[in-house]
Amino acid sequence: MFDNIRADLHRKREWFLKEKSWYVRHVRIFLEPGTFAVIVYRYGSWVNSLRIPVLKQLLYFFYMLAKIVVVLGFGIYVPSKARIGKGFTIHNFSGIFICEADIGENCIVFQGVTVGHLRGQPKPPKLGNNVFLGAGSKVLGSVNLGNNVAVGANSVVVSDVPDNCTVMGVPARVISRETNWITEKLEGRSVEY
Amino acid sequence: MFRTIRADLDARRRAAAAAGESPWGSMWQRGAIAVIVYRFGRFARALKFPLLGLPAKLIYYVLFYFTQMLTGISIQAYAKIGPRFVVRNHTGIFVLAEQIGADFTVCEGVTVGNIRGKGRLPIIGDRVYLEPGCKVLGNLTIGDDVVIRANSLVLNDVPSRSIVIGNPARVLPMPSED
Structure with a gap:
């Protein structure tokens, strides 16, 4: 649990905070609703993996309390049964719904994002590593997104997307096949957010 | 104040x-x-x-x-917004801009903000109406008397007296009122 949370916080500090002062890095980051939601999600998935019966129910009660704050207060719904890799970042809040999907490492989610089911397609979406979901984008149905995919703002993805693509529009079309800025940023070759 | x-x-x-x-x-x-x-x-x-x-x-x-x-609703105090600013409905409103003129109206689900690799935030003129769910992102300038229709995505400059619609956005002239 703590390894995952540390990785998430590290990702958020690196990407979204321009000021590097002590106050911003250690106090303001916890005041952001997205950070709180990620921590609650990690706690919930840790509680789910526990094997000790009574302790598990007790800790699950605290998880439910925190989840009520996150869902009612901030409008972020991330179930504890979703399988999300390290470096999961929620930027901003409200209108975020993520179903029990398989999501790889370093996923970045903005406000108004839905990752969910579509009628007649029972399997949830499957997202690769380094996926960027812009503000208001929807990923629906049993689709597979590859690695290094950037989904533009307000776009609706209802079909599969190969690796290294940028998609945009309703329904989403591929507009670039050379998207690798997330990997470049991760390896420290590009300083541009 | x-x-x-x-x-x-x-x-x-x-x-x-x-x-x-x-x-x-x-x-x-x-x-x-x-x-x-x-x-x-x-x-x-x-x-x-x-x-x-x-x-x-x-x-x-x-x-x-x-x-x-x-x-x-998250409207940061960094944005300079003119008088007669109206927020209609709630949830999912993020407004972060360099400068916004008078008579600005936003509805639910609207994002005004920056985009990867663009340093400057949007600059928006007077009498602009942002309908539900539209996104205005990047270093763009929007003129006066503009209506941005629901769920459209604006990434380029918009001239004065126009209607913007679609994802990605098309710019149409504002129909005359007489």
Whole structure:
């Protein structure tokens, strides 16, 4: 649990905070609703993996309390049964719904994002590593997104997307096949957010 | 501060009356709270005297956090917004711009902000109406008298007197009123 949370916080500090002062890095980051939601999600998935019966129910009660704050207060719904890799970042809040999907490492989610089911397609979406979901984008149905995919703002993805693509529009079309800025940023070759 | 808040609330009442809602009932909607907190934030930022400014900023930050939580509206005090600013409905509203003119209206689900690799935030003119769910992103400039239709995505400059529609956006001239 703590390894995952540390990785998430590290990702958020690196990407979204321009000021590097002590106050911003250690106090303001916890005041952001997205950070709180990620921590609650990690706690919930840790509680789910526990094997000790009574302790598990007790800790699950605290998880439910925190989840009520996150869902009612901030409008972020991330179930504890979703399988999300390290470096999961929620930027901003409200209108975020993520179903029990398989999501790889370093996923970045903005406000108004839905990752969910579509009628007649029972399997949830499957997202690769380094996926960027812009503000208001929807990923629906049993689709597979590859690695290094950037989904533009307000776009609706209802079909599969190969690796290294940028998609945009309703329904989403591929507009670039050379998207690798997330990997470049991760390896420290590009300083541009 | 109080004069601007009064102008905002007057504009809000007029907009509600024009939409056929009860004008005084619109005062208790959550958009009004967010606008008042935003105006207070601008006031706290402008205070030069640190003994007053620091407590004001502290109060503003707590208020801002709880307004975010209660309403889902996040209008940061960095953005300079002209008088008669109306927020219609709530949840999912993020407004962060360099400068916004007078008579600005936003609906639910609207994002105004920056995009990867673009340094500057949007600059928006007077009498701009952003319909539900539209996104205005990047270092663009929007002129006066513009309507941006629902769920459109604007990434380029928009001239004055136009309607913007679609994802990605198409710019159409505003139909004349006579």
